[in-house]
Amino acid sequence: GVFVQRAVVQAKMGKADEGLEDWRQAKQIDDSLRIEDRPGIPDPAQSHQRQELSAADAASFERTLMAAWDAWENHRDSDFRKATEEVGKLDQTSPAARSLHALLLGQLGRAEEALAEATEAIRLDSEQAKSYAVRGLLRADGKDFAGAIADHTIAIQRNPKDHQAWNNRASAYLLRHDQHQVLADLQESLRLSPNYVPALANQGTCHLEL
DSSP: OHHHHHHHHHHHTTOHHHHHHHHHHHHHHOTTOOGGGOTTOOOOOOOOOOOOOOHHHHHHHHHHHHHHHHHHHTTOHHHHHHHHHHHHHHOTTOHHHHHHHHHHHHHTTOHHHHHHHHHHHHHHOTTOHHHHHHHHHHHHHTTOHHHHHHHHHHHHHHOTTOHHHHHHHHHHHHHTTOHHHHHHHHHHHHHHOTTOHHHHHHHHHHHHHO
């Protein structure tokens, strides 16, 4: 029937909940349908459960997580990839690990997967500023500057003392040629970290465009 066919289509599109609801509608119309008649319609995803780590593994995870972020911020791509893969092995359920993996996917040119991974990190913990910052960077890479600004704004709200977040939003404004807002964000970034090179570089670019 129509509901069975639509259920299969919904499932193939990754809309498990909608597919299951269409299947239920089909069952109400024809209660002779069997589970075997439900090809490709998965059950809804289970609620997220964080992996429990031993004290030693938790300490190793935190060290490796810090190393991964440091490698990312200092453009050491090989170190970043190695540390990100190690973080994922230690705890695949961590929002921070998902954010790092999103950045890695972005580096590999897998833009859609990267955005999906970044969005999943936010779903797992919507209070993490870095998760929004990561998705903002990926959205800017995809030329979704409005989306990037929105995500960086949330990152700033979550952690207003993060000089990188202010510079990231300034970069997105710069790509939209909104120089006045760029300068305001860069002023705050440099107030928090006066020698932050990316912000100084953006400041120079903005002045050239004025």
